[in-house]
Each structure stands twice: as C-alpha cells, then as structure tokens.
Amino acid sequence: MIAYLARRLVYMVFTLLAVSVVSFLIVQSAPGDFAEIYAARKAAAGAIISQAEIENLRVSLGLDQPWHIQYWRWISNIVLHNDWGTSWEWKRPVGEVIWERMPLTLGIAFSTLFFMYAISIPVGIYSAVRRYSIGDHAVSIVGYLGLATPNFLLALVLMYLTQKYFGQSVGGLFSPKFQNEPWSWAKLVDLLQHLAVPVIVLGMSGTAFLIRAMRAAVLDELDKMYVLSAKASGLSPMKLLVRYPVRMALNPIASTLGWRLTYVISGAPIVGYVMALPDTGPLFLHSLLDQDMLLAGALIFIYCALTIIGTLVSDLLLVALDPRIRLE
Amino acid sequence: MSIRGQNGYRRAPAIIVTAASLTAFGLAGAQAACPTVADPQGLTGQWNGQVEVEDLAAKNVKLTYTQNPIFDKDVESGKLPRVEDRLPAEPLVLLPYESCGVYGGTLNGVARAPESGTSDILSWRQVALVRIGDDLKTIQPNVARSWKWADDYKSITFELRKGHKWSDGQPFTADDVVFFFEDIVKNKEMFADTTTEWGLNPTAEKIDETHVKISFDEPFPGLLTYMATSGSYFTTFAPKHHFAQYLPKYNQNADADAKAAGFENWVKAFDSYYDKWKDAETLTAHALTVPTLESHIIEVEPDTQHRVFKANPYYFKVDSQGQQLPYIDHHYERFLNVELQMLSIMNGEVDYKAQGLGLPEYPTLKEKEASGKFTVRMANGSIGPAMAFNITHNDKKLRSVYSDLRFRQAISHALNRAEINDVIYFGMGKPSQALPAQLSFATEADANYMIDYDVAKAGALLDDMGMKKGADGMRTYPDGSPFTILWEYSTQMATPEFVKLVSDQLQAVGLNVNIKELTSAATRENAKAETSDINMEWDVPYEPTLIADISLYTPYYSEISPLFGVKWKQWWISNGASGEEPSAWAKRMFEIAKEWKTVVPGSDRYMELGRELVKLNLENMTIVGTVGELPKPIIVSNRLHNVKPELGTAHFNFGYSYAFRADQWYIQE
Numbered sequence: 001m002i003a004y005l006a007r008r009l010v011y012m013v014f015t016l017l018a019v020s021v022v023s024f025l026i027v028q029s030a031p032g033d034f035a036e037i038y039a040a041r042k043a044a045a046g047a048i049i050s051q052a053e054i055e056n057l058r059v060s061l062g063l064d065q066p067w068h069i070q071y072w073r074w075i076s077n078i079v080l081h082n083d084w085g086t087s088w089e090w091k092r093p094v095g096e097v098i099w100e101r102m103p104l105t106l107g108i109a110f111s112t113l114f115f116m117y118a119i120s121i122p123v124g125i126y127s128a129v130r131r132y133s134i135g136d137h138a139v140s141i142v143g144y145l146g147l148a149t150p151n152f153l154l155a156l157v158l159m160y161l162t163q164k165y166f167g168q169s170v171g172g173l174f175s176p177k178f179q180n181e182p183w184s185w186a187k188l189v190d191l192l193q194h195l196a197v198p199v200i201v202l203g204m205s206g207t208a209f210l211i212r213a214m215r216a217a218v219l220d221e222l223d224k225m226y227v228l229s230a231k232a233s234g235l236s237p238m239k240l241l242v243r244y245p246v247r248m249a250l251n252p253i254a255s256t257l258g259w260r261l262t263y264v265i266s267g268a269p270i271v272g273y274v275m276a277l278p279d280t281g282p283l284f285l286h287s288l289l290d291q292d293m294l295l296a297g298a299l300i301f302i303y304c305a306l307t308i309i310g311t312l313v314s315d316l317l318l319v320a321l322d323p324r325i326r327l328e
Numbered sequence: 329m330s331i332r333g334q335n336g337y338r339r340a341p342a343i344i345v346t347a348a349s350l351t352a353f354g355l356a357g358a359q360a361a362c363p364t365v366a367d368p369q370g371l372t373g374q375w376n377g378q379v380e381v382e383d384l385a386a387k388n389v390k391l392t393y394t395q396n397p398i399f400d401k402d403v404e405s406g407k408l409p410r411v412e413d414r415l416p417a418e419p420l421v422l423l424p425y426e427s428c429g430v431y432g433g434t435l436n437g438v439a440r441a442p443e444s445g446t447s448d449i450l451s452w453r454q455v456a457l458v459r460i461g462d463d464l465k466t467i468q469p470n471v472a473r474s475w476k477w478a479d480d481y482k483s484i485t486f487e488l489r490k491g492h493k494w495s496d497g498q499p500f501t502a503d504d505v506v507f508f509f510e511d512i513v514k515n516k517e518m519f520a521d522t523t524t525e526w527g528l529n530p531t532a533e534k535i536d537e538t539h540v541k542i543s544f545d546e547p548f549p550g551l552l553t554y555m556a557t558s559g560s561y562f563t564t565f566a567p568k569h570h571f572a573q574y575l576p577k578y579n580q581n582a583d584a585d586a587k588a589a590g591f592e593n594w595v596k597a598f599d600s601y602y603d604k605w606k607d608a609e610t611l612t613a614h615a616l617t618v619p620t621l622e623s624h625i626i627e628v629e630p631d632t633q634h635r636v637f638k639a640n641p642y643y644f645k646v647d648s649q650g651q652q653l654p655y656i657d658h659h660y661e662r663f664l665n666v667e668l669q670m671l672s673i674m675n676g677e678v679d680y681k682a683q684g685l686g687l688p689e690y691p692t693l694k695e696k697e698a699s700g701k702f703t704v705r706m707a708n709g710s711i712g713p714a715m716a717f718n719i720t721h722n723d724k725k726l727r728s729v730y731s732d733l734r735f736r737q738a739i740s741h742a743l744n745r746a747e748i749n750d751v752i753y754f755g756m757g758k759p760s761q762a763l764p765a766q767l768s769f770a771t772e773a774d775a776n777y778m779i780d781y782d783v784a785k786a787g788a789l790l791d792d793m794g795m796k797k798g799a800d801g802m803r804t805y806p807d808g809s810p811f812t813i814l815w816e817y818s819t820q821m822a823t824p825e826f827v828k829l830v831s832d833q834l835q836a837v838g839l840n841v842n843i844k845e846l847t848s849a850a851t852r853e854n855a856k857a858e859t860s861d862i863n864m865e866w867d868v869p870y871e872p873t874l875i876a877d878i879s880l881y882t883p884y885y886s887e888i889s890p891l892f893g894v895k896w897k898q899w900w901i902s903n904g905a906s907g908e909e910p911s912a913w914a915k916r917m918f919e920i921a922k923e924w925k926t927v928v929p930g931s932d933r934y935m936e937l938g939r940e941l942v943k944l945n946l947e948n949m950t951i952v953g954t955v956g957e958l959p960k961p962i963i964v965s966n967r968l969h970n971v972k973p974e975l976g977t978a979h980f981n982f983g984y985s986y987a988f989r990a991d992q993w994y995i996q997e
Contacts, residue, residue: 032849039888040820040848041444043865051887056519060599083590089441090632091600091611100631163675276668278633286441 008315012308016301017075023300024071027293033063034088034291041290061088074297085294089287094298098280102302105272105279108198109264109306115203116210116260121253124214125246128222139211146208151267155201155274162197201271202264210253210260217252221245247321254317261310265303362428363648371423371648375468376461377989379421379648391421391650396431398657399641408641409497411652416489418473420645422992425970428647429655429994435968436679438662438669442611445669447561448683449661450607451984453624453637453654453991456563457486457505460556460872460987464766464976467552471500471565471621471644475552481928483543484551490538493642494619498569502540506532507568509542511575512602517595549928554876560983562604567619574598610635623654623991635661645991655994676701679965679995682978682985686710687753690961705962707975712753712955713822714762715739715830715862716891719950720908722858725805729795730861736949738789741782742837743830749955752826761946762953764881766977767871768930769938775956777946786837803838812840814861818848821864830954852889865889866951870981874938878924881941882917883910883950891951913948917941967997 032040035058039049058064062073077083084094127136174190221227222245230240272281280299287296319325363371373383384391395403395411402408435452439445459470469475472486492500509532512518528545535541542551542564555564572578574586574597586597601618603609609618613629621644624637637659645653664672670689672678674696685693693704717736721727729735745759760775794806805811813834817827824845831841846854854860865886874881883893890897893914898907900918910918920937927934945951962978964971972988 032847036849036852038443043888049888054888086600089443091442091603091608097632163671273665274667276664282665283632290441 008312012312015308016305019304020075020297020301021071023304024074024293024297025067027288027291027296027300028067028070030288030291032291033058034061034293035063037290038088070293074294084298087287087292087295089290089292089295094294097283097295098298098302101278101280101283104277105265105268105281108195108202108268108272108277108279109261111195111199112202112206112264113260115199116207117253119203120207120210121214121250124211125218125241125249127211128215128218129241131219136215143208143211146204147212149204151201151205152270152274154204155197155271158197158201159275198271198275198277201275202267206260206263213252213256214249217249218245221248251318251322254321255314257314257317258307258311259314261313262307265306361649363423364427365423365425368423376463376466377423377425378468379423380469380473381418381421384421391646391648393419393646393650393652395641395652396639396655396657398431398639402641414493414497414642415491415646415652416493416644417491418489420470420473420489421648422645422653422989423648424992425972425989427970428649428651429970429992430996431651431655431657431994433656433967433995434658434660435656435990435993435995436660436662436677436965438664438672438678438681439683440666440669441663443605443608445684446607446661447980448681448978448984449659450561451986451990452659452680452993453622454560454563454606454983454986455621455623456555456560457565458552458556459560460553460982462972462976462987462989464872464982464987465768467556471563477549478543481547481549481926482545483541485535485539485541488538488540489644492621492644494567494569494621495625495640495642496570496619497642498567498619499537500565500567500621501537502534504565504568505540505542506534507572508532508564508566511568511572511577512566515575518598547926550875550925553872553929557870557872557983558876558981560986561606563606563621565621566602570617570619571598571602574601610637624656624659627658633663637661643991647992654991673702673963674700676965678702678963679968680963680971680985680990682707682960682962683980685961685963687756687958687960690754690756693961693963701967702963702965705964705975706959707962707978708957709765709960709977709979710958711760711763711765711953712748712757712958713826713864714866714951714953715864716866716885716951718858718861718863719892720858720895721861721892726861729793729805729811732793733949734789734793735795736952737778738786738793738837739834740778740949740952741780741786741789742834742839743779743952743954744781744833745779745954746781747833748826748829751829752823753955753958757955757958760953760956762866762951763942763946763956764874765870765956767874767938767942769935770942774942774946778949779953783837790837790839797838801838802835802840810840812842814842814844816844816846816851816854816860817862817864818846818851820848821851848889855889855891856894858890858892858894863889863891866891870977870979873981875929878921878941881945882921883914885951913944917944920944967995969994969996 269281363369373379437449457472474487576582582594586594591597627638717730719731761777795803884890895908896910
C-alpha cells in the first residue's frame with residue numbers, strides 16, 4: 001500500500017510538471033500579450049497609450065524574453081521560493097488573489113459534491129427497487145431534464161427567478177449590505193441563500209447522471225442469485241439491500257469520484273462567471289482574456305492538481321470498498 | 329471659445345454685487361442661506377459654481393465650518409483636529425447645483441475590474457491642480473488657487489492653498505509638486521523613456537510653501553487643458569513625506585528595505601506602491617497608507633470583488649453654507665462582468681454610470697427606469713465609426729486606387745448615412761463627415777462636407793478613375809483586373825452589423841468587399857505594417873485631447889494603430905533620412921502640428937491653424953465619417969442629488985464626471 005501510494009505521488013509530480021508546461025504554452029500561444037491587451041483596454045476607454053509605454057510595460061514584465069526563459073523564471077520561483085509572482089491585472093501577489101477566492105471555490109465544489117451524492121444515492125436506490133413505479137418515472141424525467149440542460153442556461157433562469165421573486169441581489173455570494181459586515185447569523189443565512197443556486201446548477205446534471213448510474217448498478221445486483229438466497233434465508237429486506245447490492249453498486253460511483261471532482265471544478269468557471277460568484281471562475285476567465293499569465297498559469301495548475309488528487313482519492317476509495325482490487 | 333491661459337493672478341475682485349442681492353444674502357443669515365448655481369443669491373466670483381475666500385470677504389460673508397457627523401467621535405476623542413483646523417485657511421467654496429446637501433449614504437458604482445471601467449468611479453473622487461468647468465471648456469482652479477503663465481508660455485507658477493493638508497493631516501506644499509516632477513517623472517531609473525505627457529523636460533521649482541513654478545524647454549500652452557481633462561487621472565503632485573522613504577535619494581536603505589519586502593530592487597517596490605494612474609494605486613493593502621487629496625480615501629483592503637472608499641476628513645472644499653465636503657460617506661465600487669452590470673443597474677444597485685454604456689443599451693435601460701429607480705440621461709457624445717482607406721498601402725496596385733482622391737470621395741457619396749443612423753443607432757445620431765467632436769473651430773458645413781448620398785456621383789467618380797464595371801457588374805482596376813477591398817475589422821471598432829451594412833452599400837456602387845473579423849491586436853499589426861485596406865481605430869476625437877496632442881489629427885493619427893502614412897511620419901521625424909516623402913498636404917499638416925504646440929488655446933492663431941487642419945483633412949477625405957452627435961446614456965439614481973441638470977459629454981477625455989463635481993453630490997432617499 002505504501003509503495004503504491006509513493007509511486008502514485010511520484011507520477012503526480014511528473015504529471016503536474018507536464019501540465020505546467022502545457023498550461024504555460026497554451027496561455028502564451030494566444031495572439032498578443034498582456035501589454036498589448038492592457039493598451040487595447042486603455043485605448044478602448046479613450047486614453048492615449050504610446051508605443052513607448054507598451055514597450056516599457058513589456059520589458060518590466062519580462063514579456064520581451066523568449067517563452068522558455070519566462071517559463072523557467074515562473075516555475076523556478078514557485079518550486080524554489082514558493083513565490084507565485086504578482087498578478088499584473090490586480091497588482092497583488094498571485095497567491096493572495098487566489099487565496100482570497102479559494103475557500104469559496106472549494107466550499108462550492110464540496111457542497112456540490114455532497115449535494116450530488118446525498119441526492120443521487122438514495123434516489124437511485126429508490127428508483128431501482130421501485131422500478132417502473134410512478135416515482136421512478138418522475139425521477140427519470142427530472143433526471144433526463146437535468147442531464148440535458150446546459151449549466152449556464154439553468155444558472156441564468158434560476159438567477160432571474162431568485163432576483164424577480166425573492167428580490168435577491170444579482171451575482172456574488174452576499175447582498176451588498178452584508179459584503180463588508182462582520183460575520184453574523186443574518187449574513188450566514190444570506191450566504192446560504194446565495195449558495196443554493198450555484199450548488200443546484202453545478203450539481204444538477206451530475207446528480208442526474210449519478211441517479212441513472214446508481215439505479216442501473218443496483219438493478220444489476222438485485223437479480224443476482226446471492227440476493228435471492230439471502231432473501232430466502234430470511235434476511236430483512238432493508239438490511240439485505242444496504243449490506244449487499246448497494247455496497248456492490250457503490251463501486252462504480254466511487255470510481256468516478258475523480259471525474260466528478262474534475263467536472264465540478266471545470267464547470268465552476270462558467271457558472272461562476274455567469275453568476276459573478278467570488279470564486280476562482282471569473283478570475284480564471286479574466287486572467288485568460290487579459291493574458292495575465294502568472295495568475296492564469298497558477299489557476300490552471302491548481303485546477304489540474306485538484307483533478308489529479310481527486311483521481312487518487314477515488315482510486316484509494318475503490319481499494320477500500322472492494323476487496324477484490326489488487327494494488328499490483 | 330473660452331479655453332484661455334490665465335495671465336496675472338486673479339486677485340482683483342471682479343465681483344459686481346447688486347445691493348438687492350447683498351441684502352438678501354445678509355438678511356438670510358450665514359448658515360441659513362445656501363447660494364446655489366441655480367440661485368447664487370449674489371454670491372459670484374470669477375468662476376462658475378465656485379468662489380474663493382476673498383469673494384466671500386468682499387460680500388462680508390463669514391462661513392462657520394461644520395463637518396460630517398461621522399467625524400464627530402474622532403474629533404471628541406482628539407484623534408482628529410477640529411474641522412476649521414483640518415480645512416485649508418483658504419478652502420474652495422462650492423455652490424451646489426440644487427441645494428446644500430445632507431451628509432451620509434453610499435454611492436454605488438460598478439466596473440469590470442481595476443482599470444476596466446473604473447475611470448468613471450475614480451472621477452467621483454479625483455482632484456488635480458486645475459479642473460475643467462462644467463461647460464467642458466473653461467479651466468478653473470481646484471487644488472491650485474490660481475496660476476500665472478510666463479509671457480513665453482515656457483513656465484507657469486501655481487499658487488496652492490495655505491494650510492492645505494493630505495488625508496493623514498500632513499501639510500500639502502510646493503514640495504509635493506516638486507517631488508512629483510523632479511523625483512518621479514524625471515527619474516531615469518523608473519522611466520527609461522521619460523514620459524512626454526508633461527511637455528518637454530519639465531522642471532519644477534519651489535518658490536515658497538504655496539508657490540511652485542514649472543518650466544519647459546518649449547512653450548507648452550496646452551498644459552492646463554491637459555491637466556484638467558484626460559490628464560486629470562494622473563495628478564501632478566505626490567505626497568513626498570510618504571514616498572520619499574522608498575527612494576535611495578532620501579533613504580539610503582531604500583534598496584535594502586525593498587529587498588526585505590520581497591522586491592527585486594527599490595524601483596520595483598516603488599512601482600508597486602506608486603502609480604501615475606491614481607486608480608491603479610489603490611489596489612493593494614499598501615494603498616491604505618498612502619495619503620491623498622481626493623474627496624474619498626480607500627477604507628478597507630481592496631480585493632478582487634470590490635473597493636470601499638470613505639470621506640476624506642481633510643478634504644479642502646466646503647459648500648456655500650460652510651459644510652465641509654464631500655457629503656457622501658462612502659464610495660462603493662463593485663467588480664462585475666459586463667452582462668451582470670446591466671442586471672445590477674436594472675436592479676437599482678448602481679447610483680451612477682456613464683463609462684461603458686452606449687446606445688445599444690439604451691432601450692433596455694429606458695424600459696427599466698422605474699423599477700431600477702434611476703433616470704437615463706442622454707448626454708451629447710460620441711461619433712460613430714469612421715473608416716480610413718490606406719492611402720499608403722504597401723501593395724502598389726491597391727495604393728494607386730486608395731491614394732486617388734476621387735476614390736475616397738466616391739466612397740463618401742456611396743454611403744447612405746441616414747440608413748446607417750436608422751439601422752444601427754435608432755436614428756438618434758446625425759449623418760456626419762469624420763470630424764473630432766465638438767470642435768470650436770469646425771462648422772456645420774464641415775460636418776456636412778460631401779455626405780450627400782448620391783450613387784450616380786459615386787459611380788461617375790469611379791468611372792472617371794477608369795474603374796469600369798465588368799460583365800458581373802462589379803468594378804475592376806483601371807487595367808481591367810478584378811478589384812476587391814479586404815475589410816479587416818475588430819469588434820472594438822465596429823459591430824458586424826455596421827460592417828455588413830456599409831459593405832452592402834459599397835457593393836451597390838459596384839465595389840467588391842470581403843469582410844474579415846480579426847482581433848484588435850491583429851488589425852493593429854496590419855495597420856502598422858501598412859498591409860490593411862481599411863483602418864478604423866481613430867480614437868480621441870475631442871478638442872481637449874487635440875490641444876494636448878494634435879498628432880491624433882494628422883497622419884498617422886494613432887501611434888498604436890495607424891490609419892495610414894506610417895512611412896510619411898517616419899520621413900518627417902527623420903528629416904527625410906528614412907521613410908517616404910509625404911504628399912504636399914500631409915507635409916503641411918505636419919508643419920501645422922509643429923506650430924500648434926506653441927499657440928495658446930483659443931487664440932486667433934490657434935483657430936486659424938485648427939481651421940486649416942480641418943480643411944486639409946476634409947478636402948483630402950483622409951477619413952470617411954458616418955454618423956456623429958450620438959447621444960450616450962448615463963444612469964443617475966433618483967436618490968442622487970446635485971447632479972448637474974444638463975450633463976455634458978461624459979468621456980475619458982473630459983475626465984468623466986470630474987467636470988460635474990461629484991464631490992457636491994448627495995444622497996437622499
């Protein structure tokens with residue numbers, strides 16, 4: 001087990017390094033650079049920017065250097081000094097900018113994961129056991145709708161509804177009046193109200209998918225001989241269900257945890273952007289559009305790291321759940 | 329034209345007070361009366377909407393200063409001096425537009441990100457030595473009480489206010505102005521290429537605590553106009569008592585300190601603390617320690633969602649009743665993406681917004697006026713897209729066509745501007761030739777020059793060039809080979825609808841047009857390389873900007889995205905050593921531009937040169953215009969008071985709401 005873990009961790013480091021090169025190259029390959037885009041933005045606002053100013057900016061940011069030198073400076077500072085550089089757009093350290101939004105990003109991601117599993121596992125079991133009942137059909141219809149609706153559309157619709165009927169402020173996780181208040185009960189309630197929409201939006205299609213997966217897996221197990229013999233030997237139906245078919249059916253659910261985390265993390269920027277959540281989503285998109293390289297690079301890096309960790313966790317969970325799995 | 333340099337200190341009390349108004353003012357008592365712009369009650373001075381202490385003295389008015397109650401506690405506890413000790417001995421007295429306001433409230437604004445929609449919000453609090461009057465023409469005192477030009481316009485002396493203080497209570501003096509020019513602008517380690525916006529080689533010299541002289545190698549009469557308009561975002565002073573500690577000249581440990589704080593060297597550290605864009609200076613926790621003269625100072629550590637500013641207890645202005653300004657406690661700036669900005673405006677979460685709004689948003693905004701509790705003001709404003717054919721195209725054959733005046737005139741006649749105005753701008757603009765907006769030296773006839781829609785005339789001009797129609801009805805080069813215009817545009821300059829509509833109109837006179845959308849970075853590259861057929865990035869069409877930088881109205885019109893004539897300009901700058909010799913008219917334009925920098929704005933010679941430049945541009949059809957006088961919507965919350973009844977152009981080049989005196993706005997539900 002320890003050897004297995006160690007091997008996996010070493011692979012992870014190499015994967016991350018490869019990812020860092022690729023992400024740096026991808027951000028670099030877009031036409032123009034931060035200096036150019038900064039000038040364009042200023043010009044669009046009506047300011048006059050001279051070529052000399054653009055060049056000054058380029059030199060001071062090191063953008064006049066070839067990409068591998070820029071990359072080396074970036075990665076070596078991270079590895080050697082844990083220095084992620086300064087965001088050009090926000091003029092603050094990258095670490096500080098991201099950290100300001102990371103807790104909420106993770107909060108939303110894990111609330112969504114929790115929401116997905118808390119709904120999909122019991123509902124999936126229910127619709128397997130009560131196959132072709134009205135409840136099963138209802139769940140299936142809602143599930144397919146959930147699968148088919150794009151995230152951002154659902155976000156817009158829900159946002160419109162909450163704004164129109166509940167008078168919630170647009171975007172963000174707090175109403176403006178709570179933004180700078182210290183934490184209080186009212187502020188927490190306000191936060192939870194705002195959190196519900198993004199969690200539902202992000203979790204919707206994942207939940208729908210998991211319900212289908214859970215239902216199919218439980219159905220597979222229910223017809224097996226061991227279930228029949230357990231039933232025949234007089235085990236109570238609930239005890240039987242939870243102890244045998246459900247445990248087996250959790251196997252595919254656990255093995256996809258890694259994807260789920262990836263899915264939530266990668267879906268988050270779109271939803272975050274549409275709803276102006278103070279998570280890393282809008283920050284990520286802006287940093288890409290503005291070619292704020294250090295910030296964009298750091299975010300891609302973190303997203304990938306989370307994905308890789310998610311995969312590792314799901315593999316470990318699988319080992320724990322299924323004794324048949326070998327580590328070799 | 330009233331943009332004029334000021335000769336002589338404005339000491340002579342040129343106030344004429346009628347006996348009746350004086351009595352009215354006197355009878356009402358100092359505190360009760362509130363002279364306003366609408367009803368000055370006889371309290372007037374040299375400038376519109378503001379008076380100085382000597383104007384009050386001339387009327388025997390003695391103001392008793394009062395303050396915002398949020399400062400009461402700090403004054404009681406001794407943390408803050410009393411209001412009369414915080415104000416300068418000579419505060420600037422503002423006449424509010426409607427009424428003397430009440431203290432309190434938060435002014436809410438929305439932007440996309442720092443330096444992306446924030447100039448508008450910065451202009452609520454910014455101050456500079458001088459200000460542009462709300463007529464968008466007159467230069468008026470602000471931080472400076474008065475100024476005096478030298479006869480040759482090579483130097484100017486500013487008089488500051490006695491007892492003026494930074495937001496930390498330290499005195500603001502001539503040293504802070506000298507520090508800006510001598511230690512920041514002219515610091516070669518910070519700026520390898522000294523920024524030229526302050527004129528050639530500026531030198532600042534302290535005369536006494538309240539007098540400072542700024543000199544230049546060449547006459548620079550446009551200085552005040554620049555400082556009051558687009559230059560108002562970068563103030564010509566900096567708190568020496570704060571920033572000196574980061575410079576090796578004043579602190580021998582500056583470099584070591586910078587390294588200890590994690591910077592490469594002192595330059596990088598200074599660069600991170602100081603920014604000429606006052607907006608970019610308030611982005612980090614360090615901003616909390618930087619003193620300012622602005623009406624509001626940053627209150628909490630800024631983050632990626634918002635910035636909060638609170639009233640500056642040392643702000644140097646009072647209203648005509650003696651209440652210290654600003655009235656509004658807080659400025660709240662929220663960062664939202666553009667789509668959500670509209671939603672939050674409609675939701676009534678925004679009190680004022682001009683930047684980033686245009687005619688396309690107008691119908692939606694108008695519809696939501698009631699529910700969003702705001703009013704849409706339509707300020708006269710911008711001009712529509714303009715197109716410049718590349719007269720100096722690299723391709724010889726294309727150049728032979730585009731450099732033919734008849735071709736460009738044909739294009740102007742082929743445009744159905746009324747249709748463009750109706751389809752794209754709801755008919756709210758006015759068909760117009762390409763002209764900088766609201767020029768004092770341009771006439772109605774200039775705006776109408778060759779804008780009549782006349783397909784026959786256009787056809788005749790093209791026929792005359794030898795560009796006959798082929799078998800397919802499309803025109804060819806004079807030698808009979810197929811001719812196509814490749815129109816590369818970016819959405820920053822024009823909408824796809826506009827480009828489609830105009831190219832259909834060109835097709836109608838037999839000109840083949842291929843449309844291609846590119847990023848603005850790509851169109852700029854092509855423009856610089858002179859390989860594009862049509863260039864559209866003609867910025868900055870307002871007079872104050874031209875006063876500061878006339879090269880925007882002569883080839884190549886834009887340094888980062890030239891319209892045409894890159895090699896002409898090279899030739900002119902290098903005295904003929906490189907580039908290509910410009911046409912005679914372009915040469916004349918360069919000569920005008922050279923002389924323009926030395927003439928006093930508004931003088932006879934200024935008007936003459938301006939007229940000649942307009943004429944040269946029109947007669948050579950350098951830029952083909954489409955629609956002008958496009959109104960621009962401005963959102964004003966119904967709870968916001970003292971907003972000028974008729975707002976003028978809100979644009980970067982006039983410093984957004986700087987001219988409309990946001991420091992005397994107040995909030996009352």
